[in-house]
Amino acid sequence: MARPVGSVTRGTTGVNRLRRADRWLSAVHGRLLRAADRPLVVDLGYGASHSTTLELFTRLRAVAGDVEMVGIEIDPARVALARPYEREGLSFVLGGFELPVPRPPTVVRAFNVLRQYGEAEAWGYWDLLRGKLAPGGVLVEGTCSETGHRAVWVCLDSAGPRTLTFSARFNAFDRPSELADRLPKTLIHRNVPGEPIHAFLRDFDRAWAVAAPYGAHGLRQRWLAAVETLADGWPLYRTAPLGGAGRWRLGELSLPWSAVAPTS
Template sequence: MRRPIGEITRGTTGRNRLRRADRWIAAVHGRLLRSADRPLVVDLGYGASHTTTLELFLRLRRVCPSVEVVGIEIDPARVAAAKPYERPGLSFALGGFELPVGRPPLLVRAFNVLRQYGEAEAWDYWAMLRGRIARDGVIVEGTCSEVGHRAVWAGLDASGPRTLTFSARFDAFDRPSDLADRLPKTLIHRNVPGEPVHAFLRDFDHAWAVNAPLAAYGSRQRWMAAVRTLSGTWPVAAHPPLGGRSRWRLGEVTLPWAAVAPGPVGRSG
């Protein structure tokens, strides 16, 4: 077997760390999963514990009982530790960005695996993953805080990045731009004046401040009002499954990738 592609991560993980992303995946891509006879989902770089892969499997089984999930890790010891937790439809395998599975996956979840790479490498690994998914497959790649209360992820398909989602628990930030440290590697160094993602976070902070009086009714109401304010100048998703009140009230906001794509010196996919 050839050496897996990639480097071993710190492996930090924990129960419910990826719950926010899993909830979004089930809501946004549940129909895609149900459209296939044997939908294959890959959890890439699940870390030192099998926990988040098992949670993904159980959550997706609720929306698509036929889904199969494979957790892939580059560290043989982590794979060996996860093997006892296999069950029908859930397995663990040694590998990396090459995705050593029997057929192209319909969905890949990759969280906290690109933080240790440079921006150019992150774009290259995005391209590699895009070339390995099913024709109508998708990738959800992002980063979250240690306990999962703040997260940002990109949604990609075979043609490139399509969306960017910000998600946070309402007591996990003082202002929306606090989520900047969770931006995907392809964007995190672009949070500087002149870049679209910086402008978005600046405007989000302003909308948050303008709607401060609504804090008396709770942070959820303030967040929803801030997103409505943003919708006047930014193309935030306003309808299910990507947006609208049902997603905003969960502490989410999703934009088309094109709205925040890096400038001319960067890459847009």
């Protein structure tokens, strides 16, 4: 076997750490999985524990009963620890960004994997992974906090990045701009004046401040009010499956990647 493409990550993981992204993926792309012939999902770089891969498998099986999942890790010891938990439809293999799987995946999830790389490398791995997707498939790449209470992810298809999603527990921040530390590698160093992502987070903080009186009715009500204000100036998705009150009430919001893409 050729050497896997990529480098070993810290491997930090934990039970339910990726539940926010899993919930979003099930709701937004469940139809894609149900429509696919023999849908294959890859969990790339699952870390020192198999738990988040098993959780995603269980959640996706609830919306698409024939989903098959492969967890890929570049560390042989981690693969060996995970293999006793294999079952019908779920397996673990040694590999990296080359994706050693039997057919093109419908969905690739890669969380907390690209943070150790430079921005140019992250763009390159996006391109590599997009080129391996099944027709109509998606790559969900992002990062989250240790507890999973703050997360940001990008959804890409074969043509490139399409959406950016912020998700947070309502008491996990004082200002929305604190989610900047979860931005994908392709954006995290662009959070400077003159870049769209900086303007977005600045306006989100302002909307949060304006919505402060709604906090008397709870942080969820303050979030909803802030998002409504933010949507007056930014193209937030307002309807299902990507937006609207149903998703906003969960502490989520999504907008087109084009609204926050780097200027150069």
